[in-house]
Amino acid sequence: QVQLVESGGGLVQAGGSLRLSCAASGRTLGRYPMGWFRQAPGKEREFVAGIRWSDGFTTYVDSVKGRFTISRDTAKNTVYLQMNNLKPEDTAVYYCAAAYQRIPVAAGEVDYWGQGTQVTVSS
Numbered sequence: 001q002v003q004l005v006e007s008g009g010g011l012v013q014a015g016g017s018l019r020l021s022c023a024a025s026g027r028t029l030g031r032y033p034m035g036w037f038r039q040a041p042g043k044e045r046e047f048v049a050g051i052r053w054s055d056g057f058t059t060y061v062d063s064v065k066g067r068f069t070i071s072r073d074t075a076k077n078t079v080y081l082q083m084n085n086l087k088p089e090d091t092a093v094y095y096c097a098a099a100y101q102r103i104p105v106a107a108g109e110v111d112y113w114g115q116g117t118q119v120t121v122s123s
Contacts, residue, residue, distance in 0.1 A: 002026045002112045004096045009117030012086055016121070020081040022096030022114055032111070033103040036070065036081045038092035038119075045095065049081060050103035059103060064090075086121045093118050 008020040020036070031053035039045040049060045049070040058070050069082040079096065096114035097104050104110045 002032065002098055004098060004112055004114035006094065006096045006114045006117040009094060009119045011120045011122065014086060014088055014121055014123050016086050017082070017084045018086065018119060019083070020094055020096075020117060020119075022079045022081075024077045024079070024098065031074070031077075032098040032100060034072070034079050034096065034098045035104050035110075036079075037095045037097055037104075037107065037110075038090075039095070039116075040089075040092040043092075045107045047105045047107075048094070050105060051079060052103060057103075059105070083119070086119075088121045088123045091119060091121050 003026045005023045012018055033052050035050035036048040037045050038048050047061055051058045051070045051072055067085045072079045093116040095116045097110040098112040099109050100111050
């Protein structure tokens, strides 16, 4: 089992920044590929960014490219999502996710979820 605990959400004005953290514990052997998803009210959960532990390869949804950066700290077993130039449409609950084999880019590919952290961007 893998436990994922997010932190760092909050309320911020448009144009502001937040950094989310996801601490992984439990069975982290092999360090599963990880990602961030988000879910806004009334919408489906969508992929935001993903990263591989082994080589740091990253991938992003087009709407956050150039604004969000995913990174990892292997010593702390922690993945981060730095979010800059936030927009009201970024408002959502953000979830950390891990998958056994490859970076999850759809909710159905996720094997472990965090509990979620709320990000609210005011205009």
